Amino acid sequence: MIKILTIDDDIHILNLLNIHLTEAGYAVLQAKNGMDALALLEKESCDAAVVDVMMPYLDGYALTKKIRQQYDIPIILLTAKDQIEDKERGFLSGTDDYLVKPFEPRELIFRLEALLRRYQKQTDDTIARLGTTTINKRSYEVQIDDRTFLLPLKEFELLYFLATHPMQVFSREQLIEQIWGLDYEGNERTVDVHVKRLRERFSKLTDDFELKTVRGVGYALEEKRG
Structure with missing residues (x-):
């Protein structure tokens, strides 16, 4: 089963993601901050990450950079900000996609599925x-x-x-x-x-x-x- 790591310091967002991703057939792992997420990635093999930008200890931009340095998985950033500068910073940090809160869970799933298909094609031969x-x-x-x-x-x-x-x-x-x-x-x-x-x-x-x-x-x- 495909495993999705969700990282957000808002328990309500984590619960929302868990409900909709589970219903879509994914296994869901959760972390409340970036440090917990990195520790979890060392123990568990994940197929994608959904990362909140505004978090304590390690924000979403820094976490995305660290994930990108060590793991070849698709990343979607979640943020309350909709400024072009924030989007630019997100993509420069290595994210594959960007979704502004509040978001429609179905849209997140559509974007996630598209990224997983793209990554699967890239890794099929290796x-x-x-x-x-x-x-x-x-x-x-x-x-x-x-x-x-x-x-x-x-x-x-x-x-x-x-x-x-x-x-x-x-x-x-x-x-x-x-x-x-x-x-x-x-x-x-x-x-x-x-x-x-x-x-x-x-x-x-x-x-x-x-x-x-x-x-x-x-x-x-x-x-x-x-």
């Missing part, structure tokens, strides 16, 4: 998602819930390739060609070794996927759907 597991080819990291794993290069490339072709069966020869290249002079059993290592790493950590052996053919990644 990120594979299997339940709570994210396989990021830009950073070569695998994230499961709040844990991050760095794999040896070929293990990562093998996992990423299978994850981006779920339920497709590949022979050892095909996997050698895709991961190690046509000029690879090693043994096809290299694939078996790497699959075994991946199973050992992840079989007890997640039920999101399973690396299946198809006898007489090769391997496939089966995505488990809850």
Whole structure:
């Protein structure tokens, strides 16, 4: 489920956002200020952020800059101000969109959906998602819930390739060609070794996927759907 982080020091706004975003099918996380939001982002993987401008400790502009430095997620700023200078400051801080209070919740959801579609298109070629597991080819990291794993290069490339072709069966020869290249002079059993290592790493950590052996053919990644 797509997770939206909402940050506002006004509990009424947080409640309003929670009601409408939940009804729209999103999971909602809440923070009452910028510092709490950054702490939450370190623990939870979020898909977008809705940020109020006027907050204690760390205002929305500063928070947006910090989020943008560390996370590649869409951000919508909420503000009571409608001056062009405020909008300019918001976009300079890195926000993707800007909504003035009081706002219509449906408009927020329309804008959020548009941003999520845009970001999804940008990340389709670099990120594979299997339940709570994210396989990021830009950073070569695998994230499961709040844990991050760095794999040896070929293990990562093998996992990423299978994850981006779920339920497709590949022979050892095909996997050698895709991961190690046509000029690879090693043994096809290299694939078996790497699959075994991946199973050992992840079989007890997640039920999101399973690396299946198809006898007489090769391997496939089966995505488990809850």
